[in-house]
Amino acid sequence: MQNRDPAEVPGGYDVAVIGAGVVGCALARAFTLAGAKVVVLEKAVDVLDGASKANSAILHTGFDAPEGSLELACIREGYALYHEVRDRLGLPLVRAGAMVLAWTEEEVAGLPALMEQAMANGVTDIHPVSGAEARALEPELSARVLAGFRVPGEHLVDPWSAAHGYLLQALANGAVLLRQAEVLGGRRSGGEWQLATTAGTVTAGLVINAAGLWGDEVDRRVTGESWFTIKPRKGQFVVYDKTAAALAGHILLPVPTKITKGIVVCRTAFGNLLVGPTAEEQEDREHAAVDRDTLQALMRRGTEILPALAGHEVTAVYAGLRPGTEEKHYRIRADLAPGYICVGGIRSTGLSAALGIAAHVLRLAGRGERPLSDPVWPRMPNISVDGTRDWQCPGHGGILCHCELVTRREVEAALSGPMPAGSLAGLKRRTRVTMGRCQGFYCSAELARLTEGRLTQPMLEPRHD
Amino acid sequence: MTDAEVIVIGSGPAGLGAATELARHGQRVTVLEREAEAGGIPRHCGHYPFGMREFRRLLRGPDYAARLRDAAVAAGVTIRTRTSVTALLPGGQIEVTDDTGPATLSARAVLLATGVRETSRAARLIGGEKPGGVMSTGALQGLVYLNGQRPFRRPVILGSELVAFSALLTCRHAGIRPLAMIEPAARITARSPAAWLARLMGVPVRLETDIAAIHGRTRVEGVTLVTGGRRVEMPTDGVIVSGGFRPDAALLRGSHLEVDPASGGPVIDRWGRLSDPAYFAAGNLLRGVETAGWCWSEGRRTARAILAALAGELPATGGGRLVLSHPALRLAVPQILGPAGGACPHDRLQVRLDVPAKGRLCLVRDGRTIAAARLDGLPERRLSLPLPADPGAGALSLTIEERA
Ligand SMILES: Cc1cc2nc3c(=O)[nH]c(=O)nc-3n(C[C@H](O)[C@H](O)[C@H](O)COP(=O)(O)OP(=O)(O)OC[C@H]3O[C@@H](n4cnc5c(N)ncnc54)[C@H](O)[C@@H]3O)c2cc1C
Ligand SMILES: Cc1cc2nc3c(=O)[nH]c(=O)nc-3n(C[C@H](O)[C@H](O)[C@H](O)COP(=O)(O)OP(=O)(O)OC[C@H]3O[C@@H](n4cnc5c(N)ncnc54)[C@H](O)[C@@H]3O)c2cc1C
Numbered sequence: 001m002q003n004r005d006p007a008e009v010p011g012g013y014d015v016a017v018i019g020a021g022v023v024g025c026a027l028a029r030a031f032t033l034a035g036a037k038v039v040v041l042e043k044a045v046d047v048l049d050g051a052s053k054a055n056s057a058i059l060h061t062g063f064d065a066p067e068g069s070l071e072l073a074c075i076r077e078g079y080a081l082y083h084e085v086r087d088r089l090g091l092p093l094v095r096a097g098a099m100v101l102a103w104t105e106e107e108v109a110g111l112p113a114l115m116e117q118a119m120a121n122g123v124t125d126i127h128p129v130s131g132a133e134a135r136a137l138e139p140e141l142s143a144r145v146l147a148g149f150r151v152p153g154e155h156l157v158d159p160w161s162a163a164h165g166y167l168l169q170a171l172a173n174g175a176v177l178l179r180q181a182e183v184l185g186g187r188r189s190g191g192e193w194q195l196a197t198t199a200g201t202v203t204a205g206l207v208i209n210a211a212g213l214w215g216d217e218v219d220r221r222v223t224g225e226s227w228f229t230i231k232p233r234k235g236q237f238v239v240y241d242k243t244a245a246a247l248a249g250h251i252l253l254p255v256p257t258k259i260t261k262g263i264v265v266c267r268t269a270f271g272n273l274l275v276g277p278t279a280e281e282q283e284d285r286e287h288a289a290v291d292r293d294t295l296q297a298l299m300r301r302g303t304e305i306l307p308a309l310a311g312h313e314v315t316a317v318y319a320g321l322r323p324g325t326e327e328k329h330y331r332i333r334a335d336l337a338p339g340y341i342c343v344g345g346i347r348s349t350g351l352s353a354a355l356g357i358a359a360h361v362l363r364l365a366g367r368g369e370r371p372l373s374d375p376v377w378p379r380m381p382n383i384s385v386d387g388t389r390d391w392q393c394p395g396h397g398g399i400l401c402h403c404e405l406v407t408r409r410e411v412e413a414a415l416s417g418p419m420p421a422g423s424l425a426g427l428k429r430r431t432r433v434t435m436g437r438c439q440g441f442y443c444s445a446e447l448a449r450l451t452e453g454r455l456t457q458p459m460l461e462p463r464h465d
Numbered sequence: 466m467t468d469a470e471v472i473v474i475g476s477g478p479a480g481l482g483a484a485t486e487l488a489r490h491g492q493r494v495t496v497l498e499r500e501a502e503a504g505g506i507p508r509h510c511g512h513y514p515f516g517m518r519e520f521r522r523l524l525r526g527p528d529y530a531a532r533l534r535d536a537a538v539a540a541g542v543t544i545r546t547r548t549s550v551t552a553l554l555p556g557g558q559i560e561v562t563d564d565t566g567p568a569t570l571s572a573r574a575v576l577l578a579t580g581v582r583e584t585s586r587a588a589r590l591i592g593g594e595k596p597g598g599v600m601s602t603g604a605l606q607g608l609v610y611l612n613g614q615r616p617f618r619r620p621v622i623l624g625s626e627l628v629a630f631s632a633l634l635t636c637r638h639a640g641i642r643p644l645a646m647i648e649p650a651a652r653i654t655a656r657s658p659a660a661w662l663a664r665l666m667g668v669p670v671r672l673e674t675d676i677a678a679i680h681g682r683t684r685v686e687g688v689t690l691v692t693g694g695r696r697v698e699m700p701t702d703g704v705i706v707s708g709g710f711r712p713d714a715a716l717l718r719g720s721h722l723e724v725d726p727a728s729g730g731p732v733i734d735r736w737g738r739l740s741d742p743a744y745f746a747a748g749n750l751l752r753g754v755e756t757a758g759w760c761w762s763e764g765r766r767t768a769r770a771i772l773a774a775l776a777g778e779l780p781a782t783g784g785g786r787l788v789l790s791h792p793a794l795r796l797a798v799p800q801i802l803g804p805a806g807g808a809c810p811h812d813r814l815q816v817r818l819d820v821p822a823k824g825r826l827c828l829v830r831d832g833r834t835i836a837a838a839r840l841d842g843l844p845e846r847r848l849s850l851p852l853p854a855d856p857g858a859g860a861l862s863l864t865i866e867e868r869a
Contacts, residue, residue, distance in 0.1 A: 239587075242718075242719075243719070287594055288594070290590075290592050292590045292592050295592075314588045314590070396562075399499060402549060403715065437582070437585070437715065439585035444600060444607055444608060445608050445611045446607075460614055
């Protein structure tokens with residue numbers, strides 16, 4: 001499936017998608033299934049290396065999205081499509097349900113408006129709860145919660161397998177992925193784009209900018225100017241040990257403000273407990289650093305919500321960058337240049353909305369006239385708590401990562417196939433290897449042996465002696 | 466029918482020491498080990514000293530591990546490697562998985578000897594990014610001794626427990642020259658001779674200093690050090706996050722067995738028995754890191770308690786639950802203190818501190834001190850208190866009478 005020399009493709013591609021974040025992966029899938037010949041251009045050594053590498057992994061219903069917005073429409077459609085495709089692609093869904101919790105009288109007063117907004121947004125499965133009812137549902141919840149409402153439709157997903165699945169399906173049906181292919185510039189002539197990339201020149205009729213944190217820059221490189229500016233917004237998280245997952249069934253949300261959805265406490269699809277994210281503006285688009293003071297503040301907040309969290313260990317900490325812009329909404333436009341669509345500013349709901357965004361862009365492009373009649377549906381290996389894990393099946397070769405119960409067969413599979421891992425980070429996203437309690441105390445040595453010579457970006461510098 | 470008389474989980478010095486002793490007394494013993502080879506941590510400690518207590522010889526870790534394995538096999542122990550235990554069920558049933566898939570095994574007694582791991586960078590809330598080249602001593606030893614790899618050239622070492630000096634030895638072996646050893650406390654944690662090694666290798670020790678952040682997107686490029694309020698940037702290509710040992714108690718936490726929040730390991734009585742008497746525990750799992758020899762001997766003594774249990778000679782479980790009543794105390798094992806008997810493996814209370822303390826360590830029952838020992842201790846140092854044969858019924862507490 002991989003085509004290392006894009007110049008060899010006669011006649012070029014119908015569509016070039018710039019960026020293999022969750023949005024680019026969903027776009028590649030939608031256009032491929034619609035019958036287009038698609039190339040995905042990704043500058044990093046592996047996919048999901050930008051905004052999509054770190055998120056809360058909540059599949060949002062859109063109950064709190066701005067009324068009448070494109071974002072809301074994409075979340076609603078994306079949510080429905082995820083349910084539609086997930087069985088066939090083998091994507092997990094942990095039906096947690098959410099509770100929006102009010103901690104002050106002022107927040108209590110704001111609840112009815114939020115519930116009305118949810119109804120207006122088409123999320124009608126909404127149930128008000130008193131503080132006592134909330135605690136009956138969540139026994140570990142703080143006594144300070146005054147009231148709230150339930151949104152049973154909010155669910156948990158795996159932060160990466162959906163995007164991997166979308167792209168794998170595109171590849172299985174003829175799309176091409178080029179990694180280490182940074183788009184440097186573009187020129188349109190004779191109804192076609194010539195894209196200059198670090199992997200050679202790529203020709204395509206339609207170019208879609210899904211460059212996430214670099215959306216404005218790619219606009220400039222291809223069309224000469226940009227109509228928006230990326231304002232990265234960092235979110236830090238604390239992940240607690242699996243022992244803490246039993247403390248909360250629901251996704252526990254605060255009453256949202258204009259700026260942020262606020263600090264969430266929820267399980268993860270891998271059976272841990274997550275507290276985060278923060279919302280911090282920064283200039284830098286590459287570096288997402290965590291800092292101890294903020295992490296400690298998150299832990300304090302987590303313990304206010306679930307007092308019993310105090311006794312549990314921290315397994316991981318991480319940070320992600322949202323590709324925000326100077327405006328609050330999605331920045332999708334098809335009229336900037338002929339044969340060019342910008343899909344920018346997918347800030348904080350891209351995981352939920354990706355399939356909806358892709359369907360919307362497909363309509364914008366006027367495609368979909370010759371869909372594949374019998375597309376291939378590859379199945380993603382399950383690495384979440386929703387379903388059977390590989391270690392539960394014979395022939396797995398033994399467990400390599402003991403904390404996350406990752407088998408040798410799983411690691412082997414992630415290092416081969418149509419989209420082999422390009423870095424340790426990519427291998428982690430595919431398998432969760434080293435992401436558990438011991439963070440590599442036991443498995444690093446064997447992992448270094450297994451991956452030697454097989455990752456574009458090696459785990460260790462090559463041996464010098 | 467049971468799959469073995471006794472199942473031992475973990476093949477480190479404690480597990481193999483116990484299994485050998487049990488097999489020599491005619492028991493059918495199976496050791497389950499998740500790694501490809503038995504031997505536990507010493508397998509990748511390519512340095513001295515190991516083996517004085519067990520074999521009366523100075524050995525390197527891998528040779529020592531090989532001797533433990535040979536002794537076990539010679540005694541008739543069955544060792545199953547690449548077999549991970551995934552759950553502990555009541556009454557000595559356990560769930561395992563290996564290449565053939567999951568299975569349930571049962572035994573009359575199960576010994577847990579799953580050892581420890583170091584506290585990760587994440588759990589220490591070190592800031593910054595997540596480049597490659599940040600690892601525990603255990604991971605470093607695996608890369609250096611098992612693989613012959615050199616993950617970095619000029620790293621910094623965080624921590625000054627004894628294991629940090631293993632990190633130094635490992636670095637020396639691989640031709641890695643650490644830039645500095647960083648210790649948040651005001652003094653080196655390990656016994657003083659260990660500090661000589663740092664000096665010998667020309668590695669400066671920076672006390673009262675912490676790593677605030679690690680920089681670099683794919684590889685470590687530097688660290689931010691903080692001393693008091695002062696921040697200093699130090700370019701470096703790796704970080705060894707050493708020590709802060711935690712019992713590897715993942716299995717316990719998901720089970721019906723009682724865990725001691727103070728030690729992070731199981732609650733045991735003086736026979737090394739857990740809250741379900743089909744289960745026993747020994748080795749580092751009990752309290753964090755000790756020497757291999759200590760763990761081996763603890764394993765052997767616990768084996769004798771298991772033999773007594775199989776012969777129906779152990780008293781029923783019960784006894785006072787020890788309460789720690791001084792803020793300097795981190796943990797004390799065993800936690801349940803009933804009367805002692807012939808084959809009792811724990812005739813002393815093993816104690817660790819969180820902060821340095823001086824004075825008298827006192828075991829108190831109903832306001833009366835029933836055992837005491839002089840105390841002049843530091844965190845991570847081995848401390849103990851001889852236990853009375855029968856501490857008697859009633860609430861027991863451990864405290865420190867501080868010296869004015
Ligand atoms: C803290 C946090 C929490 C979140 N929680 C949730 C949640 O719970 N639910 C939810 O639905 N969403 C959530 N999100 C939002 C979601 O993660 C984002 O909306 C989504 O990842 C955006 O994806 P993208 O594909 O637009 O961008 P990206 O993932 O940034 O993808 C862009 C890609 O383009 C590549 N690229 C850039 N420039 C070039 C170039 N010149 N040439 C080639 N390739 C290039 C980049 O390397 C990158 O891989 C969260 C986000 C954050 C940060
Ligand atoms: C870096 C380092 C250097 C050291 N240097 C020295 C030294 O120089 N001299 C010295 O005397 N001591 C040294 N020690 C201490 C010594 O290695 C340990 O005290 C000793 O190995 C502990 O023995 P143990 O049997 O309790 O556990 P371990 O040796 O840790 O063995 C536990 C075993 O249990 C297995 N296990 C865990 N969970 C499962 C499961 N679910 N299923 C199956 N198997 C499982 C593990 O894979 C492991 O093999 C060092 C320790 C470290 C970490």
